[in-house]
Amino acid sequence: MTEVVATNQTILVVGGGISGMTAALEAAETGKQVVLVEKRPYLGGRVSQLHKYFPKLCFPACGLEINQRRAKMNPNLTILTMAEVTGLSGEAGSYTATVKINPRYVNENCTACGECGKAVSAEFPNEFDYGLSKRKGAYLPNTMAHPMRYVIDPAMLGSDEAQKAKDACKYNAIDLDMQDEEISIPCGAVVWATGWKPYDAARIQPYGYDRFSNVITNVEFERMADPSGPTGGRIIRPSDGKEAKNVAFIQCAGSRDRNHLLHCSRICCMATLKQCHYVTDAYADATVSVYYIDIRAIDRFEDFYAKVKAKDNVSFIKSKVASVTQDKEANPVLHGVNTEGYHRYANTHDLVVLAVGMEPSVEAGSFPVPIVINREGFIEPASENGGVFAAGSASDALDVNRSVQHATGAALRAIQVVNRVAGTEG
Amino acid sequence: MSDLNQNMIEKYRNSFLKEVEANVEEGEWVKMCMQCGVCSGSCPLGKHWAHPPQEIFMMIRAGQREAVLSSDAMWMCTSCYNCIVRCPRELPITHIMHGLAHYARRLGLAPKGQPTMAFAQIFWDNMMKAGRVNELKLGLSLYYKDGFVQGIKNSLANMKLGQNMIKAKRMNAVEFFGGHGVKDVSGLQKMIRKAQELEDARIAKYGK
Numbered sequence: 199m200t201e202v203v204a205t206n207q208t209i210l211v212v213g214g215g216i217s218g219m220t221a222a223l224e225a226a227e228t229g230k231q232v233v234l235v236e237k238r239p240y241l242g243g244r245v246s247q248l249h250k251y252f253p254k255l256c257f258p259a260c261g262l263e264i265n266q267r268r269a270k271m272n273p274n275l276t277i278l279t280m281a282e283v284t285g286l287s288g289e290a291g292s293y294t295a296t297v298k299i300n301p302r303y304v305n306e307n308c309t310a311c312g313e314c315g316k317a318v319s320a321e322f323p324n325e326f327d328y329g330l331s332k333r334k335g336a337y338l339p340n341t342m343a344h345p346m347r348y349v350i351d352p353a354m355l356g357s358d359e360a361q362k363a364k365d366a367c368k369y370n371a372i373d374l375d376m377q378d379e380e381i382s383i384p385c386g387a388v389v390w391a392t393g394w395k396p397y398d399a400a401r402i403q404p405y406g407y408d409r410f411s412n413v414i415t416n417v418e419f420e421r422m423a424d425p426s427g428p429t430g431g432r433i434i435r436p437s438d439g440k441e442a443k444n445v446a447f448i449q450c451a452g453s454r455d456r457n458h459l460l461h462c463s464r465i466c467c468m469a470t471l472k473q474c475h476y477v478t479d480a481y482a483d484a485t486v487s488v489y490y491i492d493i494r495a496i497d498r499f500e501d502f503y504a505k506v507k508a509k510d511n512v513s514f515i516k517s518k519v520a521s522v523t524q525d526k527e528a529n530p531v532l533h534g535v536n537t538e539g540y541h542r543y544a545n546t547h548d549l550v551v552l553a554v555g556m557e558p559s560v561e562a563g564s565f566p567v568p569i570v571i572n573r574e575g576f577i578e579p580a581s582e583n584g585g586v587f588a589a590g591s592a593s594d595a596l597d598v599n600r601s602v603q604h605a606t607g608a609a610l611r612a613i614q615v616v617n618r619v620a621g622t623e624g
Numbered sequence: 625m626s627d628l629n630q631n632m633i634e635k636y637r638n639s640f641l642k643e644v645e646a647n648v649e650e651g652e653w654v655k656m657c658m659q660c661g662v663c664s665g666s667c668p669l670g671k672h673w674a675h676p677p678q679e680i681f682m683m684i685r686a687g688q689r690e691a692v693l694s695s696d697a698m699w700m701c702t703s704c705y706n707c708i709v710r711c712p713r714e715l716p717i718t719h720i721m722h723g724l725a726h727y728a729r730r731l732g733l734a735p736k737g738q739p740t741m742a743f744a745q746i747f748w749d750n751m752m753k754a755g756r757v758n759e760l761k762l763g764l765s766l767y768y769k770d771g772f773v774q775g776i777k778n779s780l781a782n783m784k785l786g787q788n789m790i791k792a793k794r795m796n797a798v799e800f801f802g803g804h805g806v807k808d809v810s811g812l813q814k815m816i817r818k819a820q821e822l823e824d825a826r827i828a829k830y831g832k
Binding site: 518 | 659
């Protein structure tokens with residue numbers, strides 16, 4: 199049974215991505231008791247799946263490592279992975295949260311030696327690579343997972359494979375009898391940092407994501423550019439593994455579209471401009487085409503845009519692509535009209551990247567707590583939410599920089615509530 | 625050109641967009657276009673038009689009144705609805721195209737002899753007689769629209785098709801003599817006449 203010591207002065211943080219980690223650490227470092235609940239087996243969320251950050255083109259691993267170190271050193275922080283909040287009752291200052299913890303089948307003895315992974319032959323689509331690669335049934339979710347512990351896929355349970363994994367473990371770390379459990383945690387305030395998910399590209403029917411293997415999403419492309427990703431960092435075509443030198447990006451794939459997401463997802467323009475670098479850095483003879491309605495690179499990002507625009511091998515085509523077809527060599531062909539001069543085009547590329555937008559990862563209507571959301575499904579800063587405060591991209595489509603700022607603000611709001619409970623408010 | 629046309633020019637001297645908003649069916653949507661071009665790219669007849677929808681919308685905003693209203697572009701729309709389905713702002717593009725065509729005709733600016741317009745008139749006249757379209761007469765009217773000799777030629781060219789349709793009971797030669805209609809033809813005609821009056825009254829204030 200998982201023991202969590204908590205009181206109504208504890209802050210509960212839901213979601214262990216960059217926003218949740220930030221809110222939890224900021225609050226814990228002021229001396230507050232914090233419980234961080236994360237659905238995945240590791241912290242870091244979607245940031246851990248990024249290759250580089252914009253605009254500095256530095257590696258997210260760096261900031262994540264700092265946060266992981268902060269988390270390890272702080273005695274005020276309790277981390278529950280593979281756990282989900284299923285209910286919340288009470289009011290600001292005295293909530294009780296119900297948390298369901300799924301079994302990892304691996305305990306604290308794990309040293310991440312990897313013997314169980316070697317012993318197992320069963321493979322599953324690797325969710326960390328958005329299914330572009332396979333992982334074993336006993337696996338480390340990613341190279342810098344925190345906690346650094348293996349996971350046994352529940353699909354293997356009861357099979358010889360699971361037994362093989364257990365037998366391979368020298369540290370008695372695999373416990374196949376673990377059960378899921380439900381615990382109650384008292385808390386005074388809640389930071390809701392459940393983040394975002396990429397819009398389902400298959401729903402944009404004319405772009406053929408579900409039909410053409412060389413049409414991929416920007417999050418998949420991000421994995422492809424990562425040296426530890428599914429292609430070892432090589433930018434290639436999924437259909438035949440050939441180098442993808444002529445790459446097209448389709449902007450607003452699902453965003454700013456009343457048939458899909460109502461809002462502008464804010465990050466996709468910059469993500470594409472960043473990914474233009476991946477292609478031009480990889481191949482000297484690359485050609486990149488960005489199909490756009492308008493480029494939304496705000497503030498200092500404008501410089502980044504200007505630099506990409508100045509590249510000879512990157513061109514910008516003002517057009518929302520009407521449809522994508524595929525020729526006999528599995529090359530995607532983009533059809534539409536360039537609205538700068540009304541030129542009709544049918545352009546063939548090696549690879550098409552759909553710059554899909556962000557939608558809230560918790561669907562409207564499936565929040566386990568009463569909460570006010572807007573028409574896009576993001577959480578409103580409403581007084582009706584009491585002591586529940588949204589952080590990061592659960593509140594709006596935000597980039598990492600703005601998510602972290604927002605999460606710090608949310609931590610402060612939560613601290614104010616628990617201070618009120620403690621009677622230490624000024 | 626009609627007086628109505630002259631008066632509309634006077635009234636909306638500097639804003640063709642406002643004129644479209646006030647007088648064209650669904651015209652108030654034109655300003656919502658963000659020029660993404662997905663309608664033009666999605667139009668199956670796109671390359672045959674002088675001006676695809678998003679270009680027409682830009683021309684309206686740019687005040688290119690003559691070029692828009694005398695264009696045959698909106699007459700080329702086949703109502704496939706591809707543009708409406710894909711428009712990220714849900715503009716009723718097909719309906720705006722038909723609205724523009726209708727308005728251009730009303731002002732007397734539609735291209736002379738535009739075949740879609742001619743067909744629409746034949747269809748309307750045919751339907752108004754009995755309240756239902758008499759398909760036999762509709763076909764014949766279309767064949768003979770360019771004169772008797774051309775009509776004979778068209779009929780002979782399509783004779784086989786006609787015979788097959790009669791054989792398959794898709795067409796009835798007896799329809800030539802009257803044909804079937806709705807129960808209360810005069811009631812329908814009265815209703816349409818009333819609607820016409822209301823529409824005329826709405827626009828008459830400009831037409832004097």
